[in-house]
Amino acid sequence: MRLRALLETDALGLRLLGGQDELDRTVRGVMTTDLRDPSRYLSGGELVLTGLAWRRTPEDSEPFVRLLAGAGVAGLAAGEAELGAIPDDLVGACARHRLPLFAVHETVAFASITEYVVRQVSGERAGDLAAVVDRHRRLMTSGPAGGGPEVVLDLLGTDLDMRAWVLSPTGRRIAGAGEPLSTGAGAALAAEHLAATRGGRRAPHRVALGGTTYSLFPVRVPGHAASPGGQTGELRERALSDWLLAVEADAGEWGAPRLDLLQGVTQLIAVERDRRDAARTVRRRLAQEILELVQSGAPPAEIAARLRVAAPVLLPGRGTAPHWQIVVARVDWDGEGGEGESGAVAQSLLEEILVDPVAAGLESGDRIAVAHSGGEAIALVPMPAPEAPKDEDGTEQAGGGAGGLQADVLLAAVRDPLTAGLADDGRLTLGVSAPVQSAEGLRGALEEARHARRVAAARPGRVCAAGHHELASHVLLLPFVPDDVRRAFTARLLDPLRDYDRRHRAELVPTLEAFLDCDGSWTRCAARLHLHVNTLRYRVGRIEQLTGRDLSRLEDKLDFFLALRMS
Secondary structure, three states: OEOHHHHOOHHHOEEEEEOHHHOOOEOOEEEEOOOOOOHHHOOOOEEEEEOOOOOOOHHHHHHHHHHHHHHOOOEEEEEOOOOOOOOHHHHHHHHHOOOOEEEEOOOOOHHHHHHHHHHHHHHHHHHHHHHHHHHHHHHHHHOOOOOOHHHHHHHHHHHHOOOEEEEOOOOOEEEEOOOOOOHHHHHHHHHHHHHHHHOOOOOOEEEEEOOEEEEEEEEOOOOOOOOOOOOHHHHHHHHHHOEEEEEOOOHHHOOHHHHHHHHHHHHHHHHHHHHHHHHHHHHHHHHHHHHHHHHOOOOHHHHHHHHHHHHHHHOOOOOOOOEEEEEEEEEEEOOOOOHHHHHHHHHHHHHHHOOOOOOOOOOOOOOOEEEEEOOEEEEEEEEOOOOOOEOOOOOEOOOOOOOOOOHHHHHHOOHHHHHHHHOOOEEEEEEEOOOEOOHHHHHHHHHHHHHHHHHHHOOOOOEEEEEHHHHHOHHHOHHHOOHHHHHHHHHHHHHHHHHHHHHHOOOHHHHHHHHHHOOOOHHHHHHHHOOOHHHHHHHHHHHHHHHOOOOOOHHHHHHHHHHHHHO
């Protein structure tokens, strides 16, 4: 801003006392001081505000003004509250050193002048930076990438002192300059953003987290830039697909230039989003072709040939034939169909879920191949073949460790933000197969993942998952038992024990759990509970007496086991 702008603002109430010919000087900042020598704190271009407490005699004005002029300040504004009027010796010193001098009326606070100057200067710098952002965006659109969003986020930090990060819908860091957000903070911001978007609130969304205010700007998926208050299905898709730009600042205090700047930054990031999605097209097509062969019952040799083509793309640089795992995901909405839309959203979410939550950057998901058919998304996940365990003589044992993806682990870092995005009308269910070693096992793995997803769908909650190991145990059956049957079964077996524990503090239920967990071993169970074996025998006898069951019989042990799991 220019010095003359101060005189054009009536609210500041400034009067020019000298320096009419110097009003085109540029103001780059503001400083309030009553030091006799403030020069070491000046860098040039400041408007200096002073209450004149440094002036004890008329001779003090000349050295003070000389120091300011030598530091290259833009102008001096002196308050009238201390002396009632600006002394002539100060006016004369400023005239000799060609330093513009303003009088500040006693009713005007220095803080008001400081706030005005800072706001104007910041707005000008934001406008200049907006031009840089726009040039950067044009370069990235028309030619080779110019450094990606990291460059512009770094400019925001260095030029405007704004820390900013690009986050995925689950809160994973995609880009950011400086110190990274913690995983928990990223997930919390993503959850707030998803909830605000589903609620149709206008961006930017302001969030207070840990005593810090963040402003959240959506990075719109191309073709989905509708305004808030749009159709329900449109809001759903946007909420679960948008990236977001999180800025450590309160956008409610910004003017139009800075808001325009951040809008330009989100458009630039959208260009990178386009590039990322285009890069995934090949992997998506590979997954689609392989899964179509699997579902159509193609010969294993044909599927194996296609897998050999896919392996170098999904696991570059690996010479070992990989094992494969299949993950199936589905998004369902209450009251509507929309399978096509749900399949695309499920595909986008599954790609995000399969990325390591601590991995950062645009290319962190470059080994993920997800297809979608109808309302279902299906991921073909390659894994390096695990080393088989060996005997003491070095001979490989049969059936090496399975390893692979675990259903609950996949959702651990993303459950909260996705629950916010699904709100009260959506569900995400996920099923994970066991790893398979060849093309012959892929059809079975696909069916296994689909069965596991149906087990997850029978559970309560907005975001649920189940793995292959749950298809071979009681866990497979329990979700499908009606609630009234569950309650009656557990009440008949466990209520007598709970009532007795309440009255006598006998801890019969914990004793029962430990006894079953130790496979009925008296010695191990007594050691775990720090009891004498005779005390344990007395407690088990009391359990049998109260329930009419015999814990030496397999059938009764199984009934107790299931009752405890359903309670």
